[in-house]
Protein backbone atom coordinates (compact mmCIF):
# COMPACT_ATOMS: atom_id res chain seq x y z
CA UNK A 1 0.00 0.00 0.00
CA UNK A 2 1.30 3.49 -0.82
CA UNK A 3 -0.08 6.68 0.72
CA UNK A 4 0.60 10.17 -0.59
CA UNK A 5 -0.19 13.06 1.75
CA UNK A 6 -0.49 16.32 -0.18
CA UNK A 7 -0.89 20.06 0.55
CA UNK A 8 0.51 19.71 4.08
CA UNK A 9 0.48 23.13 5.71
CA UNK A 10 3.55 22.32 7.86
CA UNK A 11 5.52 19.06 7.73
CA UNK A 12 7.41 18.97 11.03
CA UNK A 13 10.62 17.34 12.20
CA UNK A 14 12.15 16.76 8.76
CA UNK A 15 15.65 15.46 9.41
CA UNK A 16 18.38 13.77 7.43
CA UNK A 17 19.57 10.33 8.51
CA UNK A 18 22.03 9.99 11.37
CA UNK A 19 20.51 12.53 13.78
CA UNK A 20 19.64 10.53 16.87
CA UNK A 21 18.96 13.02 19.65
CA UNK A 22 18.65 16.78 19.98
CA UNK A 23 20.40 18.57 22.85
CA UNK A 24 20.57 21.96 24.52
CA UNK A 25 19.88 25.04 22.42
CA UNK A 26 19.32 22.88 19.31
CA UNK A 27 16.07 21.72 20.90
CA UNK A 28 14.65 25.17 20.16
CA UNK A 29 14.81 24.36 16.45
CA UNK A 30 12.14 22.19 14.88
CA UNK A 31 12.86 21.88 11.16
CA UNK A 32 9.79 21.98 8.94
CA UNK A 33 8.60 22.45 5.37
CA UNK A 34 5.59 24.50 4.36
CA UNK A 35 3.15 23.39 1.65
CA UNK A 36 4.67 19.93 1.49
CA UNK A 37 3.95 16.34 0.49
CA UNK A 38 4.92 13.04 2.06
CA UNK A 39 5.04 9.67 0.32
CA UNK A 40 4.71 6.42 2.25
CA UNK A 41 5.31 3.00 0.71
CA UNK A 42 4.36 -0.03 2.81
CA UNK A 43 5.65 0.89 6.28
CA UNK A 44 8.33 3.36 5.22
CA UNK A 45 8.73 7.07 4.52
CA UNK A 46 10.22 7.10 1.02
CA UNK A 47 10.01 10.73 -0.02
CA UNK A 48 8.90 14.18 1.07
CA UNK A 49 9.36 17.68 -0.22
CA UNK A 50 7.74 20.87 -1.35
CA UNK A 51 4.46 20.61 -3.32
CA UNK A 52 6.27 22.54 -6.06
CA UNK A 53 8.45 19.48 -6.67
CA UNK A 54 5.85 16.73 -6.33
CA UNK A 55 6.11 15.81 -10.02
CA UNK A 56 3.95 12.94 -11.19
CA UNK A 57 3.87 10.81 -8.03
CA UNK A 58 0.94 8.41 -8.02
CA UNK A 59 -0.08 6.41 -4.94
CA UNK A 60 -2.82 3.93 -4.12
CA UNK A 61 -4.30 6.36 -1.60
CA UNK A 62 -4.03 10.15 -1.47
CA UNK A 63 -4.84 12.21 1.62
CA UNK A 64 -5.37 15.92 1.06
CA UNK A 65 -3.96 17.63 4.16
CA UNK A 66 -4.93 21.19 3.23
CA UNK A 67 -4.84 23.30 6.43
CA UNK A 68 -3.37 20.42 8.42
CA UNK A 69 0.00 19.75 10.04
CA UNK A 70 1.89 16.48 9.79
CA UNK A 71 4.44 15.41 12.40
CA UNK A 72 6.06 12.17 13.59
CA UNK A 73 3.88 10.08 15.89
CA UNK A 74 4.77 10.40 19.58
CA UNK A 75 7.44 8.07 20.96
CA UNK A 76 6.38 7.27 24.53
CA UNK A 77 9.46 5.84 26.23
CA UNK A 78 8.04 5.28 29.74
CA UNK A 79 4.75 3.51 30.47
CA UNK A 80 3.35 0.88 32.82
CA UNK A 81 0.41 0.26 30.46
CA UNK A 82 -0.08 -3.40 31.42
CA UNK A 83 -1.84 -3.23 34.77
CA UNK A 84 -5.01 -4.59 36.34
CA UNK A 85 -7.84 -2.59 37.88
CA UNK A 86 -7.63 1.03 38.96
CA UNK A 87 -6.80 3.11 42.04
CA UNK A 88 -9.27 5.97 42.15
CA UNK A 89 -9.77 5.45 45.90
CA UNK A 90 -6.15 6.53 46.45
CA UNK A 91 -6.85 9.57 44.27
CA UNK A 92 -9.72 10.48 46.59
CA UNK A 93 -7.56 9.75 49.66
CA UNK A 94 -4.97 12.22 48.35
CA UNK A 95 -7.63 14.86 47.81
CA UNK A 96 -8.55 14.32 51.45
CA UNK A 97 -4.99 14.93 52.61
CA UNK A 98 -2.97 11.71 52.42
CA UNK A 99 0.31 11.75 50.52
CA UNK A 100 1.56 9.19 47.98
CA UNK A 101 3.98 8.04 50.69
CA UNK A 102 1.24 7.70 53.35
CA UNK A 103 -0.78 5.53 50.97
CA UNK A 104 2.21 3.32 50.12
CA UNK A 105 3.03 2.94 53.82
CA UNK A 106 -0.53 1.66 54.41
CA UNK A 107 0.07 -1.11 51.84
CA UNK A 108 -1.58 0.80 49.00
CA UNK A 109 0.16 2.08 45.88
CA UNK A 110 2.20 -0.39 43.87
CA UNK A 111 1.42 -3.23 46.32
CA UNK A 112 -2.29 -2.58 45.84
CA UNK A 113 -1.89 -2.95 42.05
CA UNK A 114 0.24 -6.08 42.53
CA UNK A 115 -2.50 -7.71 44.61
CA UNK A 116 -5.16 -6.96 41.99
CA UNK A 117 -2.90 -8.20 39.21
CA UNK A 118 -2.17 -11.48 40.99
CA UNK A 119 -5.93 -12.17 41.02
CA UNK A 120 -6.40 -11.23 37.36
CA UNK A 121 -6.14 -13.87 34.65
CA UNK A 122 -3.62 -13.38 31.86
CA UNK A 123 -6.42 -13.06 29.29
CA UNK A 124 -8.23 -10.47 31.36
CA UNK A 125 -4.98 -8.52 31.85
CA UNK A 126 -4.46 -8.66 28.09
CA UNK A 127 -7.98 -7.37 27.36
CA UNK A 128 -7.62 -4.49 29.84
CA UNK A 129 -4.28 -3.55 28.27
CA UNK A 130 -5.57 -3.81 24.69
CA UNK A 131 -8.06 -1.01 25.40
CA UNK A 132 -5.34 1.27 26.67
CA UNK A 133 -2.91 0.52 23.85
CA UNK A 134 -5.55 1.17 21.21
CA UNK A 135 -6.58 4.37 22.99
CA UNK A 136 -3.03 5.78 23.01
CA UNK A 137 -2.44 4.83 19.38
CA UNK A 138 -5.57 6.80 18.44
CA UNK A 139 -4.06 9.73 20.37
CA UNK A 140 -0.89 9.64 18.29
CA UNK A 141 1.52 7.32 20.06
CA UNK A 142 3.43 5.35 17.42
CA UNK A 143 6.13 3.62 19.50
CA UNK A 144 5.90 2.67 23.15
CA UNK A 145 7.91 1.24 26.02
CA UNK A 146 5.95 -0.89 28.50
CA UNK A 147 7.26 -1.98 31.89
CA UNK A 148 6.37 -4.92 34.08
CA UNK A 149 6.53 -4.17 37.81
CA UNK A 150 3.05 -4.86 39.15
CA UNK A 151 3.89 -8.56 39.48
CA UNK A 152 6.69 -8.64 42.08
CA UNK A 153 6.81 -12.46 41.86
CA UNK A 154 8.42 -14.45 39.08
CA UNK A 155 5.04 -15.86 38.08
CA UNK A 156 3.24 -12.51 37.92
CA UNK A 157 6.13 -10.68 36.29
CA UNK A 158 6.20 -13.35 33.59
CA UNK A 159 2.44 -12.93 33.19
CA UNK A 160 2.87 -9.20 32.52
CA UNK A 161 5.81 -9.69 30.16
CA UNK A 162 3.88 -12.35 28.21
CA UNK A 163 0.98 -9.90 27.86
CA UNK A 164 3.43 -7.25 26.58
CA UNK A 165 4.73 -9.81 24.06
CA UNK A 166 1.16 -10.54 22.93
CA UNK A 167 0.46 -6.83 22.46
CA UNK A 168 3.66 -6.54 20.47
CA UNK A 169 2.57 -9.40 18.26
CA UNK A 170 -1.08 -8.37 17.84
CA UNK A 171 -0.66 -4.61 17.33
CA UNK A 172 1.04 -2.79 14.52
CA UNK A 173 3.25 -0.71 16.82
CA UNK A 174 6.82 -0.89 18.14
CA UNK A 175 6.64 -2.13 21.74
CA UNK A 176 9.80 -2.13 23.89
CA UNK A 177 9.48 -4.37 26.99
CA UNK A 178 11.16 -3.49 30.28
CA UNK A 179 11.53 -5.71 33.34
CA UNK A 180 10.77 -3.79 36.55
CA UNK A 181 10.35 -6.29 39.37
CA UNK A 182 12.41 -3.88 41.53
CA UNK A 183 9.39 -1.57 41.65
CA UNK A 184 8.47 -2.17 45.30
CA UNK A 185 9.37 -4.61 48.05
CA UNK A 186 6.59 -7.23 48.26
CA UNK A 187 4.75 -7.63 51.59
CA UNK A 188 6.34 -11.02 52.14
CA UNK A 189 9.78 -9.37 52.21
CA UNK A 190 8.74 -6.28 54.16
CA UNK A 191 11.43 -6.78 56.80
CA UNK A 192 13.96 -8.45 54.56
CA UNK A 193 14.45 -6.43 51.44
CA UNK A 194 17.89 -7.94 50.83
CA UNK A 195 16.30 -11.36 50.43
CA UNK A 196 14.03 -9.95 47.72
CA UNK A 197 16.97 -8.35 45.92
CA UNK A 198 18.88 -11.65 46.20
CA UNK A 199 15.90 -13.49 44.73
CA UNK A 200 15.73 -11.03 41.84
CA UNK A 201 19.44 -11.48 41.14
CA UNK A 202 19.66 -15.23 41.60
CA UNK A 203 16.34 -16.41 40.19
CA UNK A 204 14.05 -13.86 38.61
CA UNK A 205 16.49 -12.04 36.33
CA UNK A 206 18.01 -15.26 34.89
CA UNK A 207 14.50 -16.66 34.25
CA UNK A 208 13.27 -13.48 32.56
CA UNK A 209 16.40 -13.36 30.43
CA UNK A 210 15.98 -17.03 29.49
CA UNK A 211 12.41 -16.34 28.38
CA UNK A 212 13.68 -13.42 26.24
CA UNK A 213 10.77 -11.27 27.29
CA UNK A 214 12.56 -7.99 28.10
CA UNK A 215 15.06 -5.66 26.49
CA UNK A 216 15.51 -3.27 29.42
CA UNK A 217 15.80 -3.56 33.19
CA UNK A 218 14.48 -0.80 35.43
CA UNK A 219 14.66 -0.11 39.18
CA UNK A 220 12.68 2.31 41.34
CA UNK A 221 15.66 3.90 43.08
CA UNK A 222 14.00 5.84 45.90
CA UNK A 223 13.88 6.08 49.70
CA UNK A 224 11.66 3.28 50.98
CA UNK A 225 12.06 1.30 47.75
CA UNK A 226 15.53 0.41 46.40
CA UNK A 227 18.76 2.02 47.62
CA UNK A 228 21.80 2.90 45.53
CA UNK A 229 23.43 -0.35 46.63
CA UNK A 230 20.35 -2.45 45.72
CA UNK A 231 20.07 -0.66 42.39
CA UNK A 232 23.74 -1.17 41.60
CA UNK A 233 23.49 -4.92 42.29
CA UNK A 234 20.29 -5.34 40.27
CA UNK A 235 21.58 -3.42 37.26
CA UNK A 236 24.84 -5.37 37.35
CA UNK A 237 22.91 -8.67 37.34
CA UNK A 238 20.67 -7.43 34.53
CA UNK A 239 23.64 -6.36 32.44
CA UNK A 240 25.17 -9.82 32.85
CA UNK A 241 22.03 -11.07 31.08
CA UNK A 242 22.12 -8.41 28.36
CA UNK A 243 19.32 -6.33 29.88
CA UNK A 244 20.00 -2.64 29.29
CA UNK A 245 19.46 -0.33 32.30
CA UNK A 246 16.78 2.35 32.56
CA UNK A 247 15.97 3.95 35.92
CA UNK A 248 13.24 5.59 38.00
CA UNK A 249 15.29 8.19 39.91
CA UNK A 250 14.96 11.48 41.78
CA UNK A 251 11.16 11.36 41.98
CA UNK A 252 11.02 12.41 45.63
CA UNK A 253 14.65 12.41 46.77
CA UNK A 254 18.03 13.04 45.16
CA UNK A 255 20.83 10.90 46.53
CA UNK A 256 23.03 9.84 43.62
CA UNK A 257 20.70 7.72 41.45
CA UNK A 258 21.43 9.77 38.34
CA UNK A 259 25.19 9.24 38.72
CA UNK A 260 24.58 5.53 39.23
CA UNK A 261 22.53 5.42 36.02
CA UNK A 262 25.31 7.17 34.12
CA UNK A 263 27.88 4.78 35.62
CA UNK A 264 25.84 1.88 34.21
CA UNK A 265 25.39 3.65 30.88
CA UNK A 266 21.61 3.59 31.38
CA UNK A 267 19.58 4.26 28.25
CA UNK A 268 17.58 6.77 30.26
CA UNK A 269 17.04 8.19 33.74
CA UNK A 270 13.39 9.05 34.29
CA UNK A 271 11.31 11.28 36.63
CA UNK A 272 13.98 13.76 37.84
CA UNK A 273 11.49 15.93 39.69
CA UNK A 274 14.20 16.71 42.27
CA UNK A 275 17.53 17.63 40.68
CA UNK A 276 20.69 18.91 42.37
CA UNK A 277 23.42 20.66 40.34
CA UNK A 278 25.59 17.52 40.53
CA UNK A 279 22.77 15.42 39.01
CA UNK A 280 22.69 17.72 35.99
CA UNK A 281 26.49 17.83 35.74
CA UNK A 282 26.96 14.08 35.80
CA UNK A 283 24.76 13.70 32.69
CA UNK A 284 27.09 15.91 30.63
CA UNK A 285 28.89 13.93 27.95
CA UNK A 286 26.99 10.72 28.77
CA UNK A 287 24.80 8.64 26.44
CA UNK A 288 21.99 8.59 29.03
CA UNK A 289 18.78 10.43 28.12
CA UNK A 290 17.04 12.37 30.92
CA UNK A 291 13.27 11.83 30.72
CA UNK A 292 10.60 14.05 32.27
CA UNK A 293 7.10 12.82 33.12
CA UNK A 294 5.04 15.99 33.59
CA UNK A 295 1.65 14.25 33.68
CA UNK A 296 2.83 12.45 36.84
CA UNK A 297 3.82 15.77 38.46
CA UNK A 298 0.44 17.19 37.42
CA UNK A 299 -1.55 14.31 38.89
CA UNK A 300 0.37 14.05 42.17
CA UNK A 301 1.01 17.78 42.57
CA UNK A 302 4.77 17.20 42.61
CA UNK A 303 7.45 19.62 41.44
CA UNK A 304 8.04 19.48 37.68
CA UNK A 305 11.35 18.28 36.28
CA UNK A 306 13.50 21.42 35.87
CA UNK A 307 13.53 21.31 32.07
CA UNK A 308 15.01 24.78 31.68
CA UNK A 309 18.02 23.94 33.86
CA UNK A 310 18.55 20.65 32.04
CA UNK A 311 18.19 22.02 28.49
CA UNK A 312 19.97 25.31 29.18
CA UNK A 313 22.97 23.34 30.45
CA UNK A 314 23.28 21.77 27.00
CA UNK A 315 21.62 18.42 27.75
CA UNK A 316 18.89 16.68 25.76
CA UNK A 317 15.50 15.96 27.37
CA UNK A 318 12.75 13.49 26.44
CA UNK A 319 9.09 13.56 27.47
CA UNK A 320 7.02 10.46 28.25
CA UNK A 321 3.61 9.72 29.74
CA UNK A 322 4.35 7.32 32.68
CA UNK A 323 0.88 5.81 32.02
CA UNK A 324 0.09 3.80 35.19
CA UNK A 325 -2.82 3.35 37.63
CA UNK A 326 -1.23 5.14 40.59
CA UNK A 327 0.56 8.30 39.57
CA UNK A 328 -0.56 8.90 35.95
CA UNK A 329 -3.77 7.24 34.82
CA UNK A 330 -3.41 8.73 31.33
CA UNK A 331 -1.27 7.93 28.32
CA UNK A 332 -2.19 11.08 26.44
CA UNK A 333 1.06 12.40 24.97
CA UNK A 334 -0.74 15.51 23.67
CA UNK A 335 -1.43 16.45 27.28
CA UNK A 336 2.20 15.67 28.19
CA UNK A 337 3.46 18.04 25.48
CA UNK A 338 1.05 20.79 26.56
CA UNK A 339 1.95 20.38 30.23
CA UNK A 340 5.67 20.53 29.40
CA UNK A 341 5.09 23.87 27.69
CA UNK A 342 2.74 25.28 30.31
CA UNK A 343 4.42 24.08 33.50
CA UNK A 344 8.02 23.42 32.53
CA UNK A 345 8.43 26.41 30.22
CA UNK A 346 9.53 24.31 27.29
CA UNK A 347 8.89 25.92 23.94
CA UNK A 348 6.61 24.01 21.53
CA UNK A 349 9.72 23.19 19.45
CA UNK A 350 11.53 21.77 22.49
CA UNK A 351 8.50 19.80 23.63
CA UNK A 352 7.91 18.28 20.19
CA UNK A 353 11.60 17.35 19.85
CA UNK A 354 11.43 15.82 23.34
CA UNK A 355 8.32 13.74 22.58
CA UNK A 356 9.47 12.48 19.18
CA UNK A 357 13.16 12.01 18.37
CA UNK A 358 14.45 12.18 21.96
CA UNK A 359 11.66 9.83 23.09
CA UNK A 360 12.74 7.41 20.38
CA UNK A 361 16.33 7.62 21.67
CA UNK A 362 15.16 6.94 25.25
CA UNK A 363 13.84 3.56 24.09
CA UNK A 364 16.64 2.79 21.64
CA UNK A 365 14.38 3.29 18.62
CA UNK A 366 15.97 6.44 17.18
CA UNK A 367 17.30 4.80 14.02
CA UNK A 368 13.80 4.02 12.71
CA UNK A 369 11.44 6.35 14.60
CA UNK A 370 10.99 9.91 15.83
CA UNK A 371 11.50 12.04 12.72
CA UNK A 372 10.35 12.53 9.14
CA UNK A 373 13.35 10.93 7.49
CA UNK A 374 13.61 8.94 4.28
CA UNK A 375 13.88 5.27 5.22
CA UNK A 376 12.37 5.63 8.70
CA UNK A 377 9.08 3.99 9.66
CA UNK A 378 5.97 5.78 8.39
CA UNK A 379 4.63 6.91 11.77
CA UNK A 380 2.79 10.18 11.44
CA UNK A 381 0.09 12.30 13.00
CA UNK A 382 -2.12 14.38 10.70
CA UNK A 383 -3.75 17.13 12.75
CA UNK A 384 -7.10 18.79 12.26
CA UNK A 385 -7.16 22.09 10.40
CA UNK A 386 -5.15 24.23 12.88
CA UNK A 387 -3.30 27.52 12.45
CA UNK A 388 0.27 26.31 13.22
CA UNK A 389 2.15 23.79 15.35
CA UNK A 390 2.19 25.96 18.49
CA UNK A 391 -1.59 25.57 18.51
CA UNK A 392 -1.12 21.88 19.44
CA UNK A 393 0.23 22.47 23.00
CA UNK A 394 -1.72 25.73 23.29
CA UNK A 395 -5.12 24.08 22.85
CA UNK A 396 -4.50 21.77 25.82
CA UNK A 397 -7.16 19.18 26.42
CA UNK A 398 -8.34 19.38 22.82
CA UNK A 399 -7.87 16.47 20.52
CA UNK A 400 -6.45 18.22 17.47
CA UNK A 401 -5.62 14.92 15.76
CA UNK A 402 -7.43 13.88 12.59
CA UNK A 403 -5.52 10.76 11.50
CA UNK A 404 -2.73 8.61 12.89
CA UNK A 405 -0.62 6.41 10.62
CA UNK A 406 1.59 3.78 12.26
CA UNK A 407 3.99 1.70 10.21
CA UNK A 408 2.16 2.85 7.09
CA UNK A 409 -1.30 1.81 8.30
CA UNK A 410 -4.08 4.18 9.35
CA UNK A 411 -5.18 3.55 12.97
CA UNK A 412 -8.91 2.84 12.96
Ligand SMILES: N=CN[C@@H](CCC(=O)O)C(=O)O
Pocket residue numbers: 109110113220248251296322324325326327328
Ligand atom coordinates in the same frame (compact mmCIF):
# COMPACT_ATOMS: atom_id res chain seq x y z
N1 LIG B 1 7.26 5.82 40.83
C1 LIG B 1 7.25 4.65 40.57
N2 LIG B 1 6.49 4.01 39.71
C2 LIG B 1 5.38 4.56 38.98
C3 LIG B 1 4.13 4.62 39.78
C4 LIG B 1 3.77 3.40 40.44
C5 LIG B 1 2.41 3.40 41.07
O1 LIG B 1 2.10 4.19 41.98
O2 LIG B 1 1.63 2.53 40.67
C6 LIG B 1 5.76 5.88 38.37
O3 LIG B 1 6.68 5.89 37.56
O4 LIG B 1 5.20 6.93 38.67
Ligand SMILES: [Zn+2]
Pocket residue numbers: 078079080248322324
Ligand atom coordinates in the same frame (compact mmCIF):
# COMPACT_ATOMS: atom_id res chain seq x y z
ZN1 LIG C 1 7.17 4.94 35.89
